[in-house]
Amino acid sequence: MPTVYVTYTPKNNGKPPENLISAQAGKETLQLVPVEIGSDKLNCIQAAQRAGVFIPHYCWHPALTVVASCRMCLVEVGERKPDGSIAMTGKLVPGCQTPVKDGTVVVTNSQKVVHEQAQTLESLLLNHPLDCPVCDKAGECLLQDYTYEFGRATSRMIDLKNTPANKPDLGPNIALFTDRCIMCSRCVRFTREIAGTAELQIINRGNHSEIDIFPGEPLDNKLATNVVDLCPVGALCSKDFLYKHRVWNLKTQNSVCPDCSTGCSIHLDGNKNIVYRLRPRENPQAQGYFMCDEGRLGYHYINSKERFLRPLRRQDGKLTPFSYDEAIRTVRQMLKDAVAKDAFGVVVVLSPFLTCEEAFLLAKYAKSLSKAVQLALGPVPIVGEDDTYPKDRRGRPIQPVKFTIRAEKCPNRQGVERILRHYQGQLIAFDEVVRQAEAGKLQLLYLAASYPPRGDGWLTAEQAATLGKVGQVILHDLYPSRASEIAHVVIPGGAFAEKDGTFVNHAGLAQAIHWAITPTGECRTEGQVVLDLMQRPGLLHAATLRKELASEVKAFAALASGDLGEYGILLDSTK
Amino acid sequence: MAEFEPVLLRRILKNASPSLEAYRADGGYRALDKALAMSPADVTKAVVDSKLRGRGGAGFPCGVKWTFLPKDHPGPIYLCVNADESEPCTFNNRILMHQDPHQVLEGMIIASYAIRAQVAYLYIRYEYGDATRAMQQAIDEAYAAGLLGKNILGKQGFDLDVYIHRGAGAYICGEETGLIESLEGKRAWPRIKPPFPAVEGAFRKPTIVNNIETLACVTHILDRGPEWFKSMGTPADPANPRDAGSYGPKLYCISGHVNKPCCVELPLGVTARELIDKHGGGVWKGRKAKAIVPGGISMGFLTADEIDTKLDFGSLGPFTKNGCLGLGTAAVTVIDEETSMVDVLYNICRFFEHESCGQCTPCREGTGWMLKIVDRIRKGLGRAEDLNILEEVGHQIGIMPGTTICGLADGAGWPVKQAIRKFRAEFESYIKSGKKTHTLQLVAAH
Ligand SMILES: Cc1cc2nc3c(=O)[nH]c(=O)nc-3n(C[C@H](O)[C@H](O)[C@H](O)COP(=O)(O)O)c2cc1C
Ligand code: SF4
Ligand code: SF4
Numbered sequence A: 001m002p003t004v005y006v007t008y009t010p011k012n013n014g015k016p017p018e019n020l021i022s023a024q025a026g027k028e029t030l031q032l033v034p035v036e037i038g039s040d041k042l043n044c045i046q047a048a049q050r051a052g053v054f055i056p057h058y059c060w061h062p063a064l065t066v067v068a069s070c071r072m073c074l075v076e077v078g079e080r081k082p083d084g085s086i087a088m089t090g091k092l093v094p095g096c097q098t099p100v101k102d103g104t105v106v107v108t109n110s111q112k113v114v115h116e117q118a119q120t121l122e123s124l125l126l127n128h129p130l131d132c133p134v135c136d137k138a139g140e141c142l143l144q145d146y147t148y149e150f151g152r153a154t155s156r157m158i159d160l161k162n163t164p165a166n167k168p169d170l171g172p173n174i175a176l177f178t179d180r181c182i183m184c185s186r187c188v189r190f191t192r193e194i195a196g197t198a199e200l201q202i203i204n205r206g207n208h209s210e211i212d213i214f215p216g217e218p219l220d221n222k223l224a225t226n227v228v229d230l231c232p233v234g235a236l237c238s239k240d241f242l243y244k245h246r247v248w249n250l251k252t253q254n255s256v257c258p259d260c261s262t263g264c265s266i267h268l269d270g271n272k273n274i275v276y277r278l279r280p281r282e283n284p285q286a287q288g289y290f291m292c293d294e295g296r297l298g299y300h301y302i303n304s305k306e307r308f309l310r311p312l313r314r315q316d317g318k319l320t321p322f323s324y325d326e327a328i329r330t331v332r333q334m335l336k337d338a339v340a341k342d343a344f345g346v347v348v349v350l351s352p353f354l355t356c357e358e359a360f361l362l363a364k365y366a367k368s369l370s371k372a373v374q375l376a377l378g379p380v381p382i383v384g385e386d387d388t389y390p391k392d393r394r395g396r397p398i399q400p401v402k403f404t405i406r407a408e409k410c411p412n413r414q415g416v417e418r419i420l421r422h423y424q425g426q427l428i429a430f431d432e433v434v435r436q437a438e439a440g441k442l443q444l445l446y447l448a449a450s451y452p453p454r455g456d457g458w459l460t461a462e463q464a465a466t467l468g469k470v471g472q473v474i475l476h477d478l479y480p481s482r483a484s485e486i487a488h489v490v491i492p493g494g495a496f497a498e499k500d501g502t503f504v505n506h507a508g509l510a511q512a513i514h515w516a517i518t519p520t521g522e523c524r525t526e527g528q529v530v531l532d533l534m535q536r537p538g539l540l541h542a543a544t545l546r547k548e549l550a551s552e553v554k555a556f557a558a559l560a561s562g563d564l565g566e567y568g569i570l571l572d573s574t575k
Numbered sequence B: 001m002a003e004f005e006p007v008l009l010r011r012i013l014k015n016a017s018p019s020l021e022a023y024r025a026d027g028g029y030r031a032l033d034k035a036l037a038m039s040p041a042d043v044t045k046a047v048v049d050s051k052l053r054g055r056g057g058a059g060f061p062c063g064v065k066w067t068f069l070p071k072d073h074p075g076p077i078y079l080c081v082n083a084d085e086s087e088p089c090t091f092n093n094r095i096l097m098h099q100d101p102h103q104v105l106e107g108m109i110i111a112s113y114a115i116r117a118q119v120a121y122l123y124i125r126y127e128y129g130d131a132t133r134a135m136q137q138a139i140d141e142a143y144a145a146g147l148l149g150k151n152i153l154g155k156q157g158f159d160l161d162v163y164i165h166r167g168a169g170a171y172i173c174g175e176e177t178g179l180i181e182s183l184e185g186k187r188a189w190p191r192i193k194p195p196f197p198a199v200e201g202a203f204r205k206p207t208i209v210n211n212i213e214t215l216a217c218v219t220h221i222l223d224r225g226p227e228w229f230k231s232m233g234t235p236a237d238p239a240n241p242r243d244a245g246s247y248g249p250k251l252y253c254i255s256g257h258v259n260k261p262c263c264v265e266l267p268l269g270v271t272a273r274e275l276i277d278k279h280g281g282g283v284w285k286g287r288k289a290k291a292i293v294p295g296g297i298s299m300g301f302l303t304a305d306e307i308d309t310k311l312d313f314g315s316l317g318p319f320t321k322n323g324c325l326g327l328g329t330a331a332v333t334v335i336d337e338e339t340s341m342v343d344v345l346y347n348i349c350r351f352f353e354h355e356s357c358g359q360c361t362p363c364r365e366g367t368g369w370m371l372k373i374v375d376r377i378r379k380g381l382g383r384a385e386d387l388n389i390l391e392e393v394g395h396q397i398g399i400m401p402g403t404t405i406c407g408l409a410d411g412a413g414w415p416v417k418q419a420i421r422k423f424r425a426e427f428e429s430y431i432k433s434g435k436k437t438h439t440l441q442l443v444a445a446h
């Protein structure tokens, strides 16, 4: 088995790994962690990572080409001979550019390496403003972090720093704090290699180099804000987040972007019940490393003041608030009465924004009232066509595709459909529901909607007019809309950031979402509402429900452990 | 010693020397005839045997570099001719191109034949308008005479097109991979190696980059044979297996504080003293030399005591006593005893700060910092510890320690390190004296 050896640096009260070996490199004795690499093509940074050793790096990023220019990752390499002795090359090499093979020894802690790491950091700080107190990146800044861990406490430079002008309008969503830039060129490579739009470039030379755009060609593409995450320092900032919150006060949850069926894994950063930003979370099974700006910046509705805060019922034509407990009792009774009268005339509509657990509970509950109750799929928002990147400067897609923003603007059609197929046998589309309403066949409509406010709303005016003819309409939703205009009872719904559960993306990847904030006011997530309708005690616990779902619905059998892990689980492709 | 008969400069300043007709009359393109009668591998072998080392600065054995091309590559393979000549005080490529362009072109055609290139790019720095025009004229004449184009000189299947590409005035475009990037229309950011250009160069195809003077030598090696070439210069030291020797003629540029700045051709291995006194007319104004730049400012300094150092590949180098970076371009610049080394270093630092491409942290920031420190010392605000910082930074940046992508950083650090090591007392007394020198600030053109 090909094995690479990485030097071990004792950490404060950390236990050395058990497989540690000692080997002689000339006069020096090295403590090495062996790590098997199989047939993988790795550089020193990646190999060391597998051995649990961190090599600091700036310019290298697994999704971008290697430029080996920041020189933060310098290491020494050698080769372990069959007799166990080690021959070092005696030169510093960039770990990012240096591939490992069987027998490679990566030295990350020699005097030379340690000195050079400190030197690179001192260099990077020479012209750096160190305005950490007002810098958005402070707290998650790799210049701070590395300087703390690998750098010197003081700078020896007493000369004036370069002070290039800031570029607050690099793009509609992005500001450049020019002097904080460490010239890693990640942002430039991103726009060239992933977005393809190539807005960014480096102008000037030497220590006067700056990131810039061509006049009149702002950094404006659908993936643009990824450069903010890629930027290791506070040079590129998202205007959406700028000066809104100190990052160390944010609490981060792993979740999934609900804005299209790509289902980008994300970090959800919030505090005190407010979501402040979404960031892509690396997931090789989902989108890779990035997310689109639409998804990233599309969360503001969660914090909106327009949201329904209390259950409402229609009295004298007007929606008036009533208590949650009363709402649950009322809805339960309405359903019971309607089913008793004509169960075929009861339709429960599940939107593709529900989690699998919610859809499961609701389907199960509806069918427990009567097998005849119909389950249908809510409208699936489709906008345009799948949009792939990179693109060339004229906007034409380029192969190979590195990122796709999908036309299907919802996170969980795949999951909800699987549940509908199981409980209903066939898939009843929303148009069919409208037809039945038109034909006067429906007496109660239960709309579990909770669509985010996009475009013209999720119901067309005609659909709303037709559905308005149904005697009783019960609605879960976030906002006043055409749907609430025809509803008799409105129970506020939950947004994705308030939910624990599962979304299944376009490829059948089941990923976990976690709540970062709690629903405001008297809102409850749809899942909780259904639990209360079912009179199942307690709060929604996604893992428990997932196990239940896996055991009852074959399509979800792969989720039997209840744990989806960081990257999710691919359901088998039979839908 | 008998007077040396110039080889490369033998036709310079003769009547009509740039024209094809005159070149042919002087035996021009005879070497090409000979080469075309040989196989490409034999031509390469002749160059390998001659032990010709690259004249562009690094001194890499030319023929050996050609053998690094992948065997049986389907092509295209490119030849890039490096005429960026931006090392300060270096001007021999210019003379060759301007005065005897066919000598250069013949070398290019022979090299292309040897390496099986069908396209050669001639990358000329923007400032060399006259040389560019002379080369273009020669290329046009060569096409008309069947020396370029298809089936050259009737040799079936030997095609070659030559294109001139003009740079836009950056030192870094002389670094071979910077040159290639620039040729491809990009910013001249040197590439990381491997892959080396011989494996993946211009347009990601195998590419050989050679200097103008190197190729001019190739012409004569083919004409007169490797043994003749090896009869000149400093032979390899048999005690040192790593010494590849310094054979053949070399164009030495002499400038600075001498009475007669000039370019002379001599066998490799002449001493700095001979160059200055015999060919440069001695140090001007009756003064003595304080420091001598042996081969372009990237190479560091020889002190007055080291004036008898031979200027060849083996006698200059990091592991020699003088500790210079190498022979470089063999551009000798004399600094007289009245000149302040603080000023000299300031000027050098200004050059490299301006020319660093800015890609690697140590070079980008190091060149800027060194300039700021030297500038401050100059203005009378120096501290003793500044000299240590300068020496440390100068020692730390470059491909030799492994901290950068290209050799510009070595060349930027070397003169700083050597100035401090060799002239420390002068810097110290300048700092102590409280002297202030102010320069009119040039409008910084970044
Ligand atoms: C910063 C830098 C500048 C250089 N400038 C030149 C130049 O102007 N002309 C040149 O021939 N070689 C220059 N070189 C050397 C080239 O990289 C390369 O080694 C050379 O062109 C190879 O040709 P040769 O083997 O014939 O010498 C430079 C190297 C560096 C690192
Ligand atoms: S980029 Fe980092 S080091 Fe620089 S000011 Fe911001 S937080 Fe501080
Ligand atoms: S702006 Fe940020 S990402 Fe771009 S080069 Fe500078 S430090 Fe790197």
Ligand code: SF4
Pocket (backbone or CB within 6 Å): B172, B189, B190, B355, B356, B357, B358, B359, B360, B361, B363, B364, B404, B405, B406, B407, B408, B409
């Ligand atoms: S060493 Fe200097 S000039 Fe060379 S690539 Fe690095 S930054 Fe550019």
Ligand code: FES
Pocket (backbone or CB within 6 Å): A056, A057, A058, A059, A060, A067, A068, A069, A070, A071, A072, A073, A074, A094, A095, A096, A097
């Ligand atoms: S991460 Fe390796 S040089 Fe930047």
